[in-house]
Amino acid sequence: MEFLTNHRSVRKYIDKKIEQSLLEELLQAASCASTTGNMQLYSVIATESDDKKRQLAPCHFNQPMVTNAPLVLTFCADFNRFCKWCEQRNATPGYNNFHSFLTATIDALLFAQNFCIAAESKGLGICYLGTTTYNAEKIVEALNLPKFVVPITTITVGYPEIIPSKSDRLPIEAILHHETYTDYTTADIDKHYAYKESLPENKKFVADNNKTSLAQIFTDIRYTKQDNETITTTLIKTLKKQGFQFEF
Amino acid sequence: MEFLTNHRSVRKYIDKKIEQSLLEELLQAASCASTTGNMQLYSVIATESDDKKRQLAPCHFNQPMVTNAPLVLTFCADFNRFCKWCEQRNATPGYNNFHSFLTATIDALLFAQNFCIAAESKGLGICYLGTTTYNAEKIVEALNLPKFVVPITTITVGYPEIIPSKSDRLPIEAILHHETYTDYTTADIDKHYAYKESLPENKKFVADNNKTSLAQIFTDIRYTKQDNETITTTLIKTLKKQGFQFEF
16 A cells, blocks of 8 residues: 555656656546446546646645646536436436535546545656635636536646655544544643654644634634635635535 | 556445454545645534434435445545544634635535545555435434534445446546636537437436436436425535535
């Protein structure tokens, strides 16, 4: 299982293109992932041209991987293709609802993760861009996504220039529950986060930002309430624009 | 990449338990998946007792795998642990919004898919249960999930008794777009779905149900508009109950 445990997010790539045949082989393997009712409710947009990368870059807050990677893949929840098929076959689709959106999102993510495993097994490095849902509206425009297609995640792909060290992870006991969910006590939380909080790079991060805890780095800087609420507003607007009903 | 292309959903298992040490090893490998800001916004509930399996079974429409598999894993989007950590560290979490729910959902799914690959690499068989979001409310009760924890997907796990044949998939050209999304013409749709529609088992399915197309099997029987809308209503109610705001 070293192909899983060796994962790290690779953000620097050498100047070498990914052959079209390799891309298709990787996507083929990825598409063997489980999918709801075998509907394959996803599409992927491959960005390789400099022009289009420059257009996507601000959607991802100009993270340098977007323009430097030979390949950028935007994975989308896609009910468009399936609905078109239904309509051509005298079948009336009823997929413009939140549950259907979530179903397609699940399909797209299992496919994306399978792709990453396939790519890494061939010596490629990948990095997920969580910014996709932040700026979904702009990505819809840049990639010309029709109704019932929503970008869910993006990965940059290339041959690694620098292989960074692995990220820390919580101990398994922190994420595994037996039979029912056992809620965390104060002592549990202290124990589970102790290693993460002890890391020199995290301590430096806290000190450099004049914070008193690592958690404040997340709540006050990286993932703030205000940002999350602004993103939610834009995201819902985009989901509605793409045809999914959001009146509850 | 045969470990990906050999995937099939395994629904029948021999009577052999999964060792706790193996389960933890698989989860360890799975947790190396990419995760938003290294927050690991997920938990997994392992169901092994007959009592709890019987309680979960109706949540999954009594699909026999739930009671017959030695192990049932419910993967949850989990902001509870992270919020508790924030609160213990004098940091104010702002994660009770739709975007944060989606972020945790993404994390949970990459983790789940990594787990499946790890499990299959050790000779185990898995089957995803898409029914998890259908009956999220009942699963929340059965597994005692606290606020900010939502079940997203479930897999049954065991050593295969029967390894079924592989499912068909759309050709890669049906899911891959270059630079921008090229919408499907009528001819494209006909071409992409031709193989699926030609399969004898699908033709039989259409005939047995007195339908005129395979698409009608999906729209009229398997994934109907009415079901999707009913599920959406319950799902939103559950998300609100679990603490995520859904007023847009």
